[in-house]
Amino acid sequence: MSRAHLSFILNAHLPFVRHPEYPRFLEEDWLFESISESYLPLLRMCNRLADDKVPYTFTVSLSPSLCTMLADPILAERYTQYLERHIELGEKEVARCKIEQPAFSDMAAFYLEAARTNFTDFVEHYKSNILEGFKDLEERGYLELVTTAATHAFLPLYKEYPSAINAQVEIGVQSFLTTFGHLPKGFWLPECGYYPGLEEVLRSHGISWFQTASQAMLLSPDKVANGVYRPVHCPNGVAAFPRDFNGTSLVWSNESGYPTDKIYREFYRDIGYDLPLGYIGPYIHEPQVRVFTGFKYWAITGKTDQKVPYDRIRAKKRTVEHARNFIYTLQKRADSLGPKLEEEPLFTLAFDAELFGHWWFEGVQWLEEVIRLIAAGDKGLAMTTPSRFLEREGERLQQVQPSFSSWGHGGYNAVWLDGANSWSYRHIHKAIERMEELASRFGDQMSLKQRFLNQAAREVLLAMASDWPFMMYNKSSAEYATKRVNDHLSNFNVVYSNMCKNAVNTEWLVKAEKRNTIFADIDYNIFNPER
Amino acid sequence: MILINIDSLSTVELQHIAEQEGVDAWQDMDREELIDALEDAFGEQDDEPAQTIKGKINRNRYCNSLTSYRGKAYQVNGLPGTESLPECYHDTSIHLLLRDPQWAFAYWSLSHQVLEECVDEDGNELGRFFLRVSQCSSGASEVSSYDIDIDISDRQWNINLPEMGYCYHVDLCWRDRRGEEQSLAQSNTVEIAAPYWKHATEPFDGSLDQFCTHFSSLVTREGEIVDNAILRDVAHTLSKGVL
Incomplete structure (x- = not known):
C-alpha cells in the first residue's frame, strides 16, 4: 500500500x-x-x-x-439576538410539529438543541468571539x-x-x-x-x-x-x-458530489418560505420578506417538489459511507500513482x-x-x-x-469579468489611480486629513472585494452587490473631490468611519506607488 | 484647509481632534470654542508641511485607531456628499483586462478635447475611431495586428487574442477623412504564455503512466475534464482523441 x-x-x-x-x-x-x-x-x-x-x-x-x-461587538450582539430568536422559534416548532407534523418532530428538536448549543458556545465559551x-x-x-x-x-x-x-x-x-x-x-x-x-x-x-x-x-x-x-x-x-x-x-x-445524495437534507426548503406569514413573521425580515430560517425538514429526494421528510439517522449512515468512499478513492489513486x-x-x-x-x-x-x-x-x-x-x-x-x-x-477570469460586472472595473481602476495620486500628493498627513485619506483607502479596498462581481455574475443579491460597489466608489470620490480643493468633509468622515469600520490600523500611504 | 460640516461632530469628537492637534486647554472649552480653535488650527496648517507637526503625535503604521465616540444606537441614513458615478471619465485612455487566453476586455474613455476635435459644428464625425490589436513576440517585436471599427459612443469591447505565446496591446486610434491615422492612447500589455504541452513535439515521451499522472487529477469520476477549453484541447491532442 x-x-x-x-x-x-x-x-x-x-x-x-x-x-x-x-x-x-x-x-x-x-x-x-x-x-x-x-x-x-x-x-x-x-x-x-x-x-x-x-x-x-x-x-x-x-x-x-x-x-x-x-x-465586531455590534455584530456579536446581533448574532446573540439572532440565536435568541432561533431558540424561540425552535421552541414553537417543537410544539407545532408535535401536533401538526410529527414526522418533523425529531428535526425540530434537533434544531432547537443546536440553537441552544450555539448560544452556550458563543456567549459562554467563546465570550462572543469565535476567533x-x-x-x-x-x-x-x-x-x-x-x-x-x-x-x-x-x-x-x-x-x-x-x-x-x-x-x-x-x-x-x-x-x-x-x-x-x-x-x-x-x-x-x-x-x-x-x-x-x-x-x-x-x-x-x-x-x-x-x-x-x-x-x-x-x-x-x-x-x-x-x-x-x-x-x-x-x-x-x-x-x-x-x-x-x-x-x-x-x-x-x-x-454528482456527495452533497447531492437524495437522502441528504434539502437546502432550499425552509419554513421561512413554507409556513404562513402570521406564524413565521417574527422570524423573517420586515416587512414580510421571507428568508431562510435554518429550519429545514425535507430530504433532497430528487428533482421533484414532492419531497420526503429528512431522516437524520439514515443521512448519518450515508455520511459514513461517503467518507469511506472518499478514502477508498484517494487510496486507489495513491496506489495507482505510486509506481509513476x-x-x-x-x-x-x-x-x-x-x-x-x-x-x-x-x-x-x-x-x-x-x-x-x-x-x-x-x-x-x-x-x-x-x-x-x-x-x-x-x-x-x-x-x-x-x-x-x-x-x-x-478556469480563468471570466466569472469576475463578465457582461454583468465588467462595468465596475472602469470605476474601481480609476479609484485606485486616484488613491495613488492622493497618496503621492498628500503623503504622511496627520489628524483629520489622515483619517479622511485612510477612509478613502478603506473604501477602495472594499470596492475591490471579489464577492461583488461574483454576485452580479451569479445574479444572487446582485442589486445589493451593485449598490455596495457604487457606494464605496462614491464614498471614495467624496474624499478625492474634497482633497483636491483642500477640504475635509467631516460629517461624511465621521459617518463613513462609523459605517465601514474595517482595517482600524490602515495607513493610506500604502497606495503611494513610490513607497 | 476647509472643514466641511465640522459643526455636525459631537463634542466628544471635537475634543478628540483638539487633543490630537495639540490645542491648549481643550478640556476647558465649550463646543463653539472647540470649533473656533480647530478652524484656526487647520487654517494655519495650510502653510506648513505636515512633517512639522509630526513630532506631536505618536504615529505608527497600522496604529491609527478609529474613534469610538458615539453609542451604537446612532443610526446613519446615508452618507452625505456622495454623488452618482459618472458613466466614464474625461481623459483619453484605454485599458486591457485579460479574460482568458483567447479573450480580453478593453474599456476606454475620451477627453472632451478629443471629442470636440472629431466632430464638426453640426455634430458630424470627421473620421472614424478604431481599435488596433497588436500581437507581439516576447521580444516586443510586432508579429501582426488587426483593426476593429468602433462607434464614437462605444466605450468597451471584447478583444479576441488569436494565439497563445504572445503579448497583446490595443491602440485606441482615429482615422480622419484623408485616411491619416493617429493613436490616441495605448493600453497596457497582456501576455499569454503557451503551455508546455501545447506545442510539445513528444507528448509525455509516449508514456501512458505520465499521461495518467497528469490527467487522473483533472477528470471527475464520471470522466468530465476540468472546465477549461485549453486543457480540453491539450487532453484531446495528447490522448489522440480518447479524452
Missing part, C-alpha cells in the same frame, strides 16, 4: 457586511448563518476530535473581512491558520495596479498579525486567482506558500513532472499547492468552509468521519498542512512557473 499525504484547506470568507444604521439587516444573516451552521460546528468537530485524542491537522484561511466581523476558538486550535497544533487578500479581491484583474495588489496582500498579512499574534506562512489566493509574478508580492510579505487551481500546473509553460500531486516552487521560491480537481469534485460537483511518481503524492483539497454545515448540512459529519478514518491509520493516508509538508519535503520540489488560472467557470 502506497503512502500519500492529504491536505484539507478550508477558506472561511464573507464580504464585509455591517449595517448598524438599520435595526436588522438582511445580508447580515450571511454571517449569522455561517457561524451557526459552519464555524461553530467545525470548531465543535475539532474539539471533539482533540478530546478523543484523534491526531489530525488541516488549514483554515480566515479572511480579514470575516475576522473583522467576527470580532479565539480557531486561535486555540492552532496553538494546540491542530490547525494551520492563514490569511488572504484584505477584502478577498480577485487579484488577476488588478495586476496593472501593483500598489493595490500590495495593499491587498500587506493588509491581509498585517490584519492576521493583529488578530492572531504572528505572521502567516500561507496565503489563500481568492478564488484561486493567480497570475505569473504574484508570488513576488507574496514573498515580499514573508509568505511561503499559496494554493492554485489544478490547471495551473498542466498549463504551465514548464514541463511539470508530477501533475497536481506535488507542490512546486515558483521561480522565486514561494511554493504553489495545486488543488486536486478529482478529489474535490467528489464533494463539490453540483451534479518519484515521490509520495500530496492531495490538496481546497474548499470554501461554508460548504460544510451551511450548504452541505451533513458536511461536518462527513469531514469528521474522514478524519477519523485517516487517523485509524490503515489507509496509507496521512493528514498534513502545506507548511508541514514544506518543512518535510521543501527541498525536493520542482521549480515551475504556474500558469494564469482560477477555480472559476472556464
Whole structure:
C-alpha cells in the first residue's frame, strides 16, 4: 500500500457586511448563518476530535473581512439576538410539529438543541468571539491558520495596479498579525486567482506558500513532472499547492458530489418560505420578506417538489459511507500513482468552509468521519498542512512557473469579468489611480486629513472585494452587490473631490468611519506607488 | 484647509481632534470654542508641511485607531456628499483586462478635447475611431495586428487574442477623412504564455503512466475534464482523441 499525504484547506470568507444604521439587516444573516451552521460546528468537530485524542491537522484561511466581523461587538450582539430568536422559534416548532407534523418532530428538536448549543458556545465559551476558538486550535497544533487578500479581491484583474495588489496582500498579512499574534506562512489566493509574478508580492510579505487551481500546473509553460500531486516552487521560491480537481469534485460537483445524495437534507426548503406569514413573521425580515430560517425538514429526494421528510439517522449512515468512499478513492489513486511518481503524492483539497454545515448540512459529519478514518491509520493516508509538508519535503520540489488560472467557470477570469460586472472595473481602476495620486500628493498627513485619506483607502479596498462581481455574475443579491460597489466608489470620490480643493468633509468622515469600520490600523500611504 | 460640516461632530469628537492637534486647554472649552480653535488650527496648517507637526503625535503604521465616540444606537441614513458615478471619465485612455487566453476586455474613455476635435459644428464625425490589436513576440517585436471599427459612443469591447505565446496591446486610434491615422492612447500589455504541452513535439515521451499522472487529477469520476477549453484541447491532442 502506497503512502500519500492529504491536505484539507478550508477558506472561511464573507464580504464585509455591517449595517448598524438599520435595526436588522438582511445580508447580515450571511454571517449569522455561517457561524451557526459552519464555524461553530467545525470548531465543535475539532474539539471533539482533540478530546478523543484523534491526531489530525488541516488549514483554515480566515479572511480579514470575516475576522473583522467576527470580532465586531455590534455584530456579536446581533448574532446573540439572532440565536435568541432561533431558540424561540425552535421552541414553537417543537410544539407545532408535535401536533401538526410529527414526522418533523425529531428535526425540530434537533434544531432547537443546536440553537441552544450555539448560544452556550458563543456567549459562554467563546465570550462572543469565535476567533479565539480557531486561535486555540492552532496553538494546540491542530490547525494551520492563514490569511488572504484584505477584502478577498480577485487579484488577476488588478495586476496593472501593483500598489493595490500590495495593499491587498500587506493588509491581509498585517490584519492576521493583529488578530492572531504572528505572521502567516500561507496565503489563500481568492478564488484561486493567480497570475505569473504574484508570488513576488507574496514573498515580499514573508509568505511561503499559496494554493492554485489544478490547471495551473498542466498549463504551465514548464514541463511539470508530477501533475497536481506535488507542490512546486515558483521561480522565486514561494511554493504553489495545486488543488486536486478529482478529489474535490467528489464533494463539490453540483451534479454528482456527495452533497447531492437524495437522502441528504434539502437546502432550499425552509419554513421561512413554507409556513404562513402570521406564524413565521417574527422570524423573517420586515416587512414580510421571507428568508431562510435554518429550519429545514425535507430530504433532497430528487428533482421533484414532492419531497420526503429528512431522516437524520439514515443521512448519518450515508455520511459514513461517503467518507469511506472518499478514502477508498484517494487510496486507489495513491496506489495507482505510486509506481509513476518519484515521490509520495500530496492531495490538496481546497474548499470554501461554508460548504460544510451551511450548504452541505451533513458536511461536518462527513469531514469528521474522514478524519477519523485517516487517523485509524490503515489507509496509507496521512493528514498534513502545506507548511508541514514544506518543512518535510521543501527541498525536493520542482521549480515551475504556474500558469494564469482560477477555480472559476472556464478556469480563468471570466466569472469576475463578465457582461454583468465588467462595468465596475472602469470605476474601481480609476479609484485606485486616484488613491495613488492622493497618496503621492498628500503623503504622511496627520489628524483629520489622515483619517479622511485612510477612509478613502478603506473604501477602495472594499470596492475591490471579489464577492461583488461574483454576485452580479451569479445574479444572487446582485442589486445589493451593485449598490455596495457604487457606494464605496462614491464614498471614495467624496474624499478625492474634497482633497483636491483642500477640504475635509467631516460629517461624511465621521459617518463613513462609523459605517465601514474595517482595517482600524490602515495607513493610506500604502497606495503611494513610490513607497 | 476647509472643514466641511465640522459643526455636525459631537463634542466628544471635537475634543478628540483638539487633543490630537495639540490645542491648549481643550478640556476647558465649550463646543463653539472647540470649533473656533480647530478652524484656526487647520487654517494655519495650510502653510506648513505636515512633517512639522509630526513630532506631536505618536504615529505608527497600522496604529491609527478609529474613534469610538458615539453609542451604537446612532443610526446613519446615508452618507452625505456622495454623488452618482459618472458613466466614464474625461481623459483619453484605454485599458486591457485579460479574460482568458483567447479573450480580453478593453474599456476606454475620451477627453472632451478629443471629442470636440472629431466632430464638426453640426455634430458630424470627421473620421472614424478604431481599435488596433497588436500581437507581439516576447521580444516586443510586432508579429501582426488587426483593426476593429468602433462607434464614437462605444466605450468597451471584447478583444479576441488569436494565439497563445504572445503579448497583446490595443491602440485606441482615429482615422480622419484623408485616411491619416493617429493613436490616441495605448493600453497596457497582456501576455499569454503557451503551455508546455501545447506545442510539445513528444507528448509525455509516449508514456501512458505520465499521461495518467497528469490527467487522473483533472477528470471527475464520471470522466468530465476540468472546465477549461485549453486543457480540453491539450487532453484531446495528447490522448489522440480518447479524452
